[in-house]
Amino acid sequence: MPRRNRACGGGCDNPRTVGYPVWSMDLVANFAPLDAAIVVLYLLAAVAVGVAANRRIGGVASYLVGGRAAGPALNSASYIGTGLGLVTLMYASIDAFSNGFAYVTLALISFTVSVFLGLTGFVIAPLRRLELLTISEYFEHRFDRRTRILGGGIGALAGILNMGLFPKMGATFATFVTGASLTAPGSDTTINLVMSVLILLVVAYTMLGGMLSVLVTDYLQFVVLSIGLLVGAAAVLSHPALGWDRIVGAMAEHRGPRMFSPIADDGYGWTWVVFNTVVFFSAAICWAPEASRALTARDEKATRLTFLLAAPGQFVRLGIPALFATALFCLVTQTPELEAHFFPDGLAADPENAEQAMPFLLGRLLPTGILGLVAAGLLAAFMSTHDSYLLCWSSVLTRDVIAPLRGELTDDAQIRITRLGVLLIGVFLLIWGVWYELPESVWTYMAVTGTIYMSGATVVLIGGLYWRRASSAGAFAALIGGLTAILGLFRDGLAAVTGIDVPGEVIGLSSFFFCVVLFVVFSLVFPDSEAER
Amino acid sequence: MTTQALIELWGWIYAIGLGAFFVLALFVIPLGARDVLRLFGPSKRRRG
Numbered sequence: 026m027p028r029r030n031r032a033c034g035g036g037c038d039n040p041r042t043v044g045y046p047v048w049s050m051d052l053v054a055n056f057a058p059l060d061a062a063i064v065v066l067y068l069l070a071a072v073a074v075g076v077a078a079n080r081r082i083g084g085v086a087s088y089l090v091g092g093r094a095a096g097p098a099l100n101s102a103s104y105i106g107t108g109l110g111l112v113t114l115m116y117a118s119i120d121a122f123s124n125g126f127a128y129v130t131l132a133l134i135s136f137t138v139s140v141f142l143g144l145t146g147f148v149i150a151p152l153r154r155l156e157l158l159t160i161s162e163y164f165e166h167r168f169d170r171r172t173r174i175l176g177g178g179i180g181a182l183a184g185i186l187n188m189g190l191f192p193k194m195g196a197t198f199a200t201f202v203t204g205a206s207l208t209a210p211g212s213d214t215t216i217n218l219v220m221s222v223l224i225l226l227v228v229a230y231t232m233l234g235g236m237l238s239v240l241v242t243d244y245l246q247f248v249v250l251s252i253g254l255l256v257g258a259a260a261v262l263s264h265p266a267l268g269w270d271r272i273v274g275a276m277a278e279h280r281g282p283r284m285f286s287p288i289a290d291d292g293y294g295w296t297w298v299v300f301n302t303v304v305f306f307s308a309a310i311c312w313a314p315e316a317s318r319a320l321t322a323r324d325e326k327a328t329r330l331t332f333l334l335a336a337p338g339q340f341v342r343l344g345i346p347a348l349f350a351t352a353l354f355c356l357v358t359q360t361p362e363l364e365a366h367f368f369p370d371g372l373a374a375d376p377e378n379a380e381q382a383m384p385f386l387l388g389r390l391l392p393t394g395i396l397g398l399v400a401a402g403l404l405a406a407f408m409s410t411h412d413s414y415l416l417c418w419s420s421v422l423t424r425d426v427i428a429p430l431r432g433e434l435t436d437d438a439q440i441r442i443t444r445l446g447v448l449l450i451g452v453f454l455l456i457w458g459v460w461y462e463l464p465e466s467v468w469t470y471m472a473v474t475g476t477i478y479m480s481g482a483t484v485v486l487i488g489g490l491y492w493r494r495a496s497s498a499g500a501f502a503a504l505i506g507g508l509t510a511i512l513g514l515f516r517d518g519l520a521a522v523t524g525i526d527v528p529g530e531v532i533g534l535s536s537f538f539f540c541v542v543l544f545v546v547f548s549l550v551f552p553d554s555e556a557e558r
Numbered sequence: 559m560t561t562q563a564l565i566e567l568w569g570w571i572y573a574i575g576l577g578a579f580f581v582l583a584l585f586v587i588p589l590g591a592r593d594v595l596r597l598f599g600p601s602k603r604r605r606g
Contacts, residue, residue: 098586099593126568133571240597244590251583258576269572273565285564334586337578344575 060397067249067401071408072230074241096323097330099244104318104331105338106243108135109250110410111403114346115194116471118383121347122354122367122376125276125284127292131301132343136336138305143333148310149319151490153328157320159417160311160482161425167489168497168553170429175504176482177425180313183478184418185450187471188411189457194380195407196220199400201384221455223404227411228451232444239412240321246409247338250402254345256395257387261352264390266359272348275355279372300530303537304472307479311486313417314410346383353386411454419446473513473529480536481507484544492548499548506543510536 121128142149157163161180165173196219230238261267276284283292308315309332322328357363358372367376376382391399423442428434434442481504488495488503512519513532520526559567 096589096593096596098589099597102586102590126564129568129571132575136575241594244594247583247590248587251579251587255576255580255583269569273568277561277565282561282564285561285568286559334582337575337582340575341579344572348572 059393060400063394063397064401064404067245067405068226068408070245071242071405072226074230074238074245077238097327097334099240100318100322100327100331101334101338102247103240103243103321104315104335105342106246106250106406106409107314107318107413108335109246109338109342109406110191111195111198111407112191112410112471113342114383114403114406115198115380117343117346118350119379122350122379122382124293125280125351125354126273126347127284127287127289129344129347130287130293130298131305132340132347134298134302135305135339135343138302138309139332139336139339142309143329143331143336146325146329148486148490149316149328149332150325152310152316152319153322153325159320159421159424160313160316160486161421163489164425164485164500165429167495168485168500172485172497172500172504173425174429175501176478176485177421179504179507180478180482181418181422181426183474183476184313184414184421185453186477187474188414188418188450188454189474190470191407191411191414192220192224192454192457195223195404197380198384198403198407199223201381201388223407224411224451224454227408227415228447231412231415232447239409239416242405242412243409246402246405249398250406251341253395253399253402254341257391257399258345258348260390260395261348261386264352267352267355272351272355275358276351279354279358281373296528296534297530300534301472303483303534304475304479307483307537308475311479311482312475313421314413317413317417349383349386350379352390353382356386415447415450416443419443419450422446470514470529473510473533476510476513476533476536477507479507480510480533480540481505483537484540488544488548494548494552495544496548496551496553498551498553499544499546502547503540503544506540507536509539 117128117131141147152160152163155163155166157166159177161173161177164176196217199219230242261272262269273285281289283289287293287298288295310316310319318331319328322331353363353367357367364372367378367382368374369377387396387399420443423434423439423446427442428439484503485495485500489500510533513529513536516527516529516532
């Protein structure tokens with residue numbers, strides 16, 4: 026029977042003694058029945074919210090954007106909740122385990138983008154004034170119906186592809202944080218079971234409660250997770266074997282300056298910084314699950330305040346999981362067995378099993394009770410990202426593709442079709458999640474799939490709002506141009522054929538540039554008539 | 559910048575980032591609860 030490491034969870038007396046066997050791979054996590062009870066209670070509460078919200082739904086605006094009634098505090102909590110998904114935490118910890126604090130540059134970019142939008146109201150304020158239900162609606166408002174249908178269709182395709190790896194990452198977290206992976210007959214079976222149960226729960230309450238339940242469950246998640254993450258960060262920084270100086274010291278000693286600067290030699294490079302700045306900016310203004318928070322706020326002032334208030338959350342959602350990953354690296358340097366598991370080729374080489382880093386650390390560092398709180402918060406994060414994505418992409422399909430093609434639909438019909446869409450996307454996720462293998466850089470996969478839609482939509486949105494000569498032909502061409510980002514998903518095949526390995530961020534950035542060129546050229550060559558304007 | 563200077567910079571960034579989030583949570587948790595109660599208030603059944 027493996028020994029539990031609760032003693033170390035509460036703090037080890039002498040950092041020099043910390044190492045094998047205290048941080049052994051054989052040890053089970055601190056996850057106890059109390060933690061399980063906290064998690065189950067939370068999951069039941071989320072479903073209850075869906076049932077309660079279902080009674081409040083009085084029309085399609087109430088189902089899709091919560092009746093545009095959210096105050097800035099609730100709206101910003103929900104905005105942070107959507108971004109602070111378990112998937113976000115997992116991919117941040119995976120990348121930071123390899124690249125250290127250089128990865129946290131993304132947190133700074135995200136923070137800056139949120140402050141900029143909140144202060145200026147750029148794009149988000151005019152969108153809120155138009156009282157839209159989806160971002161693609163703007164494409165018809167400013168251009169024409171076919172642009173809306175194309176934008177909605179590409180957005181839903183990119184969004185659903187983007188979601189494809191969410192379930193597996195979430196379930197991997199759940200099984201490692203609870204230690205279930207060490208006791209179950211096959212960890213794959215456990216992961217698939219956990220994934221299926223969680224997705225079914227999310228689908229159930231999202232179908233029932235729509236945006237009202239999304240807002241409230243996001244809020245609950247914000248409460249639980251903000252406490253849990255701050256406690257987790259405090260535990261890492263105050264642990265005798267860890268602490269800030271030890272963590273940064275281990276990174277500097279074994280992996281060098283590129284752990285602290287994205288533009289250091291052998292680091293990410295400037296292209297990565299520029300591409301991610303563009304991606305974060307685009308996501309905030311046109312990626313439906315995030316940008317829809319501009320539409321759910323009760324007025325324009327609340328919209329701007331939402332983005333301003335959410336800025337620290339944008340930092341924390343990447344900064345804290347990166348801290349957890351770098352903390353585990355610090356422990357790895359002190360523990361031969363952990364080094365053999367995570368860095369079999371040496372501490373300076375690329376890690377293996379990086380997706381296990383954060384759940385492994387949390388499951389063994391946090392004491393019972395706090396671990397339950399954090400696990401519930403993180404599972405809530407898993408669910409809240411899914412609920413926002415399910416609802417937003419299903420509503421985009423309903424309102425921006427099906428309704429324009431079939432003619433006007435009644436409110437009840439739109440709600441019915443949106444609910445059916447939520448169910449179908451949930452089924453797709455279950456099937457996709459079973460066989461999909463996690464890519465090496467999850468973040469790059471997500472950025473590239475998102476770019477399929479965001480590259481065209483961002484150009485069309487900004488051009489439509491701020492350039493008088495923007496035309497329907499330019500908008501249509503730019504949206505089509507964004508499809509070039511799909512090439513990023515076939516990098517390996519392209520490299521085999523051409524012998525050139527083009528980084529994902531180069532493909533992504535090229536797509537954005539290509540869309541700008543198409544938009545400007547087609548708008549100038551094929552302007553809208555005065556009547557169309 | 560030297561590695562030591564970068565480490566110091568990241569230390570400040572984390573101190574400010576975590577501190578700002580802590581303050582944000584102190585405000586958003588109670589005010590968000592008020593917003594939730596308003597959403598589910600007795601006369602809040604909405605029409606589309």
